[in-house]
Amino acid sequence: MASSRTRCLSVDEVGFFEGAEKLLEVWFLLSPEPRQPLGDSSKMGLRIIPRLELEDLLSLVHCKILSHCCSESMDAYLLSESSLYVSANRFILKTCGTTSLFHAIEPLISLVKSYYPQAKVVDLFYSHLSFLKPHLQPHPHHSPNEETAYLDQIFPNGAAYILGKLNGDSWYLYTLDNLEHPxxxxxxxxxxxxxxxxxxxxxxxxxxVYSSARELTTAMGLQDLIPGAILDDKIFEPCGYSLNAIVKGDTYFTVHVTPQQECSFVSFETNLEQASYDHLIAMVMQLFRPGRCTLSLFASKMAKCGSSYEALQGPNITGYRCNDRQYCKFHFYDLTFAHYSRTTPTSSLGNGTMPTSVGNGAMPNSYQNETTPIP
Structure with a gap:
């Protein structure tokens, strides 16, 4: 049951927290058969790596696994600092706060090669919004230049970009300048x-305010963003919230909330295939009512949406102005980045009622939800 207390907590009360996440996505080309298949024989690819070894890897980043859910094609781990998603060929690690994400990159590659000796990194994406307090980040996350220099030592074919205003909400991206993608x-x-x-x-x-994470998730309507998902959610003490969701196969979405007013931050991410994201974006914006936000959409050459620019060309969000839009074309992907700011008071943006959700709401029986808290 919800409490009557609805006051927003301040940094003075609970401390500053850097909500903006470091997001790493690595695609591997694996050898046909693993050297030492372990665990659940129904799992394939990267998913055969035991949880214990993932926990050791995450300890280098200074975060830990709190719970887990899975579908027939993906494992989702809810972390003390955001999320880890593992599918057959893709590893997605998203960490907030002052985590040392880069400390996991080379150990991850070594770990994968211990199971698939001929494994290769065929694509990589690392990104984050500009930090509110970069001086609090561990080396080399103090600046984009330091991050680029560090990654260049690992990936000789890397390419770094900054989108958005340098004196505003800029967004850093590092990817691989691949000419071939098998x-x-x-x-x-x-x-x-x-x-x-x-x-x-x-x-x-x-x-x-809420006695359980699921009560909060339901009251806010987060499960309706993309219906039919397995949900794994958590409220942190004294505040903060994370949601991992697997919708179908290896389709996912995730939400993370840093609610301290002076450093408030919310992220929403999904790989749901849509021809247009106008409706989903409007739902998310109406739910959280940010003062400003950035949108990014990556699309491969075979993506359902076609060009990312066309898929993000339409969102005219009530109460918001699009300040700028940038388009990048890579060898095998394109990217559209946009920045929006609110033009009307939050009171005129609606009462928080969710618009009609995306998807059909059906949840296949093969989905599993295993929530296993750390003691």
Missing amino acids: HQVPDQTLEILMLDLDPHILSQFSSS
């Missing part, structure tokens, strides 16, 4: 990064 698949990923959020919305994401 593992081309339909792939598209939407990320919405939101700042300066409605205090009333932020006040809901506190352990003093």
Whole structure:
């Protein structure tokens, strides 16, 4: 049951927290058979790596696994700092706060090669919004230049970019400048990064308001963003919220909320295949009512949406102005980045009622939900 307390907590009360996540996505080309298949024989590819070894890997980043859910094609781990998703060929690690994400890159490659000796990294994407307090980040996350220099030592074919205003909400991207890609698949990923959020919305994401994470998830309508998903959610003490969701196969979405008013931040990410994301973006924006946000959409050559620019060309979001839009074309992907800011008071953006959701709401019986808290 929800509490009557709905006050937004401040940094003075609970401390500063860097909500903007470091997001790493690595695609591997694996050898045909693993050297030492372990664990669940129904799992394939990267998913055969035991949880214990993933925990050791994450300890290098300074985060740990709190719980786990899975489908027939993907494992989702809810972390003390955001999320880890593992499918047959793709490894997605998203960490917030002052985590040392780069410390996991070379050990990850070594770990994969211990099971698949001929494994190769065929694509990599690393990105984050500009940090509010970069001086608090561990080396080399103090600046894009330091991050680029570090990654260049590992990947000789890397390429770094900064999109958005350098004196505003800029977004850093590092990827590989590949001329060949032996593992081309339909792939598209939407990320919405939101700042300066409605205090009333932020006040809901506190352990003093809802007695359980599922109660909060249901009350806020987060399960309706993309229906039919397996959900794994958590409210942190004294505030903060994470949601991992697997929708179908290896389709996922994830939500993370930092509700301290002075450093408020929410991220939404999904690889749901859509020809257009206008409706989904409007739903997310209406739910959280940010003061400003960035949108990014990656689309492979085989993506259902076609060009990312066309898929993100339409969102005219009530109460918001698009300040800029940038388009990048890579060898096997294209990317569209856009920045929006609110033009009307939050009171005129609606009462928080969710629009009609995306998807058909059906959940296949083969899905599993295993929530296994760390003691």
